[in-house]
Amino acid sequence: MRPCAIEAMTPYLEQQFANPSGAHRMARKSRAAIDDAREIVAEALGFDPHGIVFTSGGTEADNLAVTGVTSATGTTALCPATEHHAVLHPVEAVGGRYVQVNAGGEVDFDHLAAQLAPDAGPPVGLVSVMLVNNESGVIADLEAVADVIGRHAPEALLHTDAVQGVNWVDIAAAAQPADLLSLSGHKFGGPKGVGVLAIRPGVTLSAQQLGGGQEADRRSGTHNTAGIAALGAALGELHETRSEDICRISELADRLADGLLTSIDGCTETVERSRRAAGICQLLIDGIETEALLVLLDRFDVMASAAASCASGAMEPSHVLAAMGVERHAAAGSLRLSLGWCTEPWEIERAIDAIPNCVEQLR
Amino acid sequence: MTPERHDATETSPERHGAVAGSRVLVAMSGGVDSSVAAALCLRAGHDVVGVTLKLWGGPQDQGCCAVSDVDDARRVCQQLGIDHFVFNYAAEFERDVVEPYVDAHRRGHTPNPCIACNRHVKFDVLLDRARRLGFDRLVTGHHVRISSLSGRRRLQRGADSAKDQSYVLYMLSEADLADLWFPVGDYRKHELRTLAAELGLRTAHKPESQDVCFITEAAGRERFLAERIDLHPAELVDAAGQRVGTAPAVELVTVGQRKGLDLGGAPQRRYAVDVDIAARRVTVGGASELSARGVRLVDHRWAVDPVEGEVLAQTSAHGPALPAHVDAEGQLRWAEPQRRVAAGQAVVFYKGDEVLGGATAAGHLT
Numbered sequence: 001m002r003p004c005a006i007e008a009m010t011p012y013l014e015q016q017f018a019n020p021s022g023a024h025r026m027a028r029k030s031r032a033a034i035d036d037a038r039e040i041v042a043e044a045l046g047f048d049p050h051g052i053v054f055t056s057g058g059t060e061a062d063n064l065a066v067t068g069v070t071s072a073t074g075t076t077a078l079c080p081a082t083e084h085h086a087v088l089h090p091v092e093a094v095g096g097r098y099v100q101v102n103a104g105g106e107v108d109f110d111h112l113a114a115q116l117a118p119d120a121g122p123p124v125g126l127v128s129v130m131l132v133n134n135e136s137g138v139i140a141d142l143e144a145v146a147d148v149i150g151r152h153a154p155e156a157l158l159h160t161d162a163v164q165g166v167n168w169v170d171i172a173a174a175a176q177p178a179d180l181l182s183l184s185g186h187k188f189g190g191p192k193g194v195g196v197l198a199i200r201p202g203v204t205l206s207a208q209q210l211g212g213g214q215e216a217d218r219r220s221g222t223h224n225t226a227g228i229a230a231l232g233a234a235l236g237e238l239h240e241t242r243s244e245d246i247c248r249i250s251e252l253a254d255r256l257a258d259g260l261l262t263s264i265d266g267c268t269e270t271v272e273r274s275r276r277a278a279g280i281c282q283l284l285i286d287g288i289e290t291e292a293l294l295v296l297l298d299r300f301d302v303m304a305s306a307a308a309s310c311a312s313g314a315m316e317p318s319h320v321l322a323a324m325g326v327e328r329h330a331a332a333g334s335l336r337l338s339l340g341w342c343t344e345p346w347e348i349e350r351a352i353d354a355i356p357n358c359v360e361q362l363r
Numbered sequence: 364m365t366p367e368r369h370d371a372t373e374t375s376p377e378r379h380g381a382v383a384g385s386r387v388l389v390a391m392s393g394g395v396d397s398s399v400a401a402a403l404c405l406r407a408g409h410d411v412v413g414v415t416l417k418l419w420g421g422p423q424d425q426g427c428c429a430v431s432d433v434d435d436a437r438r439v440c441q442q443l444g445i446d447h448f449v450f451n452y453a454a455e456f457e458r459d460v461v462e463p464y465v466d467a468h469r470r471g472h473t474p475n476p477c478i479a480c481n482r483h484v485k486f487d488v489l490l491d492r493a494r495r496l497g498f499d500r501l502v503t504g505h506h507v508r509i510s511s512l513s514g515r516r517r518l519q520r521g522a523d524s525a526k527d528q529s530y531v532l533y534m535l536s537e538a539d540l541a542d543l544w545f546p547v548g549d550y551r552k553h554e555l556r557t558l559a560a561e562l563g564l565r566t567a568h569k570p571e572s573q574d575v576c577f578i579t580e581a582a583g584r585e586r587f588l589a590e591r592i593d594l595h596p597a598e599l600v601d602a603a604g605q606r607v608g609t610a611p612a613v614e615l616v617t618v619g620q621r622k623g624l625d626l627g628g629a630p631q632r633r634y635a636v637d638v639d640i641a642a643r644r645v646t647v648g649g650a651s652e653l654s655a656r657g658v659r660l661v662d663h664r665w666a667v668d669p670v671e672g673e674v675l676a677q678t679s680a681h682g683p684a685l686p687a688h689v690d691a692e693g694q695l696r697w698a699e700p701q702r703r704v705a706a707g708q709a710v711v712f713y714k715g716d717e718v719l720g721g722a723t724a725a726g727h728l729t
Contacts, residue, residue: 314433362495
């Protein structure tokens with residue numbers, strides 16, 4: 001976590017532990033921390049503070065967007081087949097449909113248009129497109145997506161899961177076409193267990209978690225004051241440093257990819273570098289299974305990922321690469337290396353040293 | 364039959380003579396046996412890593428790859444202070460275990476999916492991966508032992524005869540055994556539970572899994588197969604070809620089966636003695652008609668070289684090992700006539716407690 005986030009949260013774990021919905025002095029202090037965080041978040045995202053709903057994380061925010069909008073409007077939802085499961089599964093649950101992507105992981109706009117057509121099925125009230133894909137790093141062109149929606153189903157709203165994207169693009173500008181946006185605190189140096197759904201004025205959404213009516217009746221449940229304060233502090237700092245971070249991390253990511261491409265035969269990047277976010281480096285390595293590679297890398301303190309894990313902890317074949325048309329046996333050799341705001345050059349050098357040797361051992 | 368503890372066995376790492384500090388990968392199902400196997404390796408001073416296999420993605424009661432079993436295996440590893448990984452072999456399991464299981468039923472055979480899993484998953488892809496990852500040994504919680512006489516390794520029955528699992532491991536070659544350890548093979552089950560309890564492992568009193576892990580008790584074998592293949596009613600005929608009853612699905616009838624055959628209340632015990640899938644006909648008969656002089660065998664696997672001569676042969680996981688003769692073609696003739704063995708079942712050859720090899724039944728010899 002960012003030190004500023006830890007510093008921001010501790011007063012609300014130690015002294016100021018009151019429930020912010022209370023009417024007394026200590027409660028008002030807690031409440032002020034939440035309101036401060038709400039303004040920081042709103043400014044960073046380019047949304048109105050009244051539209052900021054704090055949740056338990058990105059998954060809850062995605063679920064609230066998809067289920068909340070479609071249930072309020074009696075519609076269904078669309079999303080690309082490359083979305084995170086936090087969007088895919090709720091879209092499935094509301095009877096929604098998937099939109100194809102091309103080999104580069106970008107939304108197939110013709111297919112999106114066809115799926116928005118009245119004869120494609122039940123009316124679409126929400127299209128959810130991830131700003132930056134968590135596996136491939138592909139950056140979505142939300143402007144173009146909004147344009148297709150505007151031409152084919154102007155009533156439909158655009159939601160973006162910006163859980164990864166917030167780090168790697170000018171979020172307020174990139175998300176400008178979106179009606180709803182999800183964030184997760186732990187992806188930018190905040191704590192786990194806190195997230196945001198940002199909502200534009202006029203969006204109709206029905207609450208999915210009912211109770212005390214917190215968050216303007218859109219998300220009940222006692223506020224996670226410490227988490228919210230920390231999320232606000234982390235996002236505030238990110239907002240200040242993002243441009244510098246992107247430059248620094250881009251160089252490290254390029255160094256990492258170049259180092260591995262040079263020293264491992266049969267190694268390719270899954271998407272063009274110019275199309276992906278700085279912090280995500282996804283490679284396909286011939287002749288190995290990433291599941292085994294990760295065991296070896298672990299010994300060298302290189303902590304990487306294949307695709308997604310299931311409930312058992314087993315690696316599941318990547319649905320993102322499958323949607324991009326990568327064969328299953330090739331996808332078994334996919335390696336995802338994530339860089340973050342705190343990544344240091346020595347870590348990149350260690351990875352460049354360790355990974356080729358481990359690949360060689362497995363081959 | 365209770366085998367004597369064999370001085371030359373090397374089931375437990377501490378008795379193997381290997382230098383402490385060997386790197387071992389323990390396949391952990393989340394049960395007590397593999398939990399103790401990991402603990403014994405650790406006690407012997409080895410560098411131990413646990414792995415649980417995700418094998419089946421569908422519904423299951425308890426089996427070896429349910430999430431709760433993975434939780435138990437991981438928790439045991441945490442308690443022992445060792446790393447734990449999960450390997451996803453669901454695709455291999457589907458291709459090499461589930462599909463052949465379904466296909467065998469379609470052909471009227473009675474497959475043993477545990478043997479297929481050992482042969483194609485645990486002691487093939489997992490063993491291969493363990494070697495590639497640089498582990499010196501793959502360890503499992505099977506109740507078997509490895510003997511080493513004159514430098515030759517042989518698979519032996521486990522010390523607890525009621526728990527012996529050598530029948531489902533007959534496919535292991537001498538080369539495989541060089542890379543394997545079975546630390547619990549020297550112990551009786553109650554000793555393992557005591558050991559697990561002493562170590563405070565959460566699996567100490569966990570019930571054993573018994574049935575096919577990918578078939579739930581609620582749905583059963585019939586529904587599992589009905590979702591994958593067409594099941595056809597069978598007519599039951601006697602040796603003379605007279606119709607004597609019906610069975611709901613010819614694909615579910617096993618040679619030797621007595622229950623589930625509607626014979627209209629015939630007083631004497633009658634068994635399925637032959638299954639003709641194409642004709643959807645099951646021949647039934649008394650115990651004498653079920654007996655055969657021998658078993659026609661295919662797909663032999665030998666511990667070292669093919670064996671010819673007198674052996675003890677076992678036709679089910681915990682059935683008796685009976686005297687028989689294997690000829691030069693690997694065909695088996697019983698010393699005394701025995702019940703027919705359903706096609707698809709394994710027949711495993713022993714000399715005393717030592718596994719000589721095994722094969723798959725393809726019919727009977729008269």
